[in-house]
Amino acid sequence: MTELKDVYDLLEEVRLRPGMWVRRSSLQHLDSMLTGYWVALEVHGTEEEFDFRHTGPFSEWLWKRLGMSYPSALGWAVEIERAAEVADRPAMEMFFEMLDEFRADAA
Template identity: 45%
Template sequence: MRDVYDFLEDVRLRPGLYAFQSSVLHLQSILLGFNVAVEIHGTAGSTAFDAEGAFREWLRHQINGQYGSLIWGYAIELEAKDRGVPPMDLFFELLDKFRAETLR
């Protein structure tokens, strides 16, 4: 794996392997650990998925700020419940949109 996005593509294929009950909140915890490891080892720098990162800021505008004060994993789980879709599916839908809009 080259970066966090490679890791997330593996999670997309097997979410239950990485996140208990395919929970986006658990996935966020894994990404926090990933970010800490990056900082400790001084490799590629922080990712967009830390607590105050670019993904959270972008997400606030995608779900109308309704859950803006919550950590992003929980906000996605609540939004998925409101939409009646699986939370992990919504996460990857949002991730694809985030990447398309911000990683040009």
């Protein structure tokens, strides 16, 4: 593994080996891991943009992308897992496709 510079580098490592990083490839477990990452940023006073808080930029983008008129109380991970189940697709795969769309829209 190379040195990670930010949360997106970490997510690229997860993309390459989701089974190694995330138990049962659950987006809810990924969300928990990212919450821990965010807490570590706060504890250590590290200045880094973090888009994955419950009401953060990724969530706001996702609600619009999924056609939701209000933020989900369940969070982005549950909503992507629901959408993946309806589409009969792996949730982790759908997350990374949406992450790529989010980053392209933000650019």
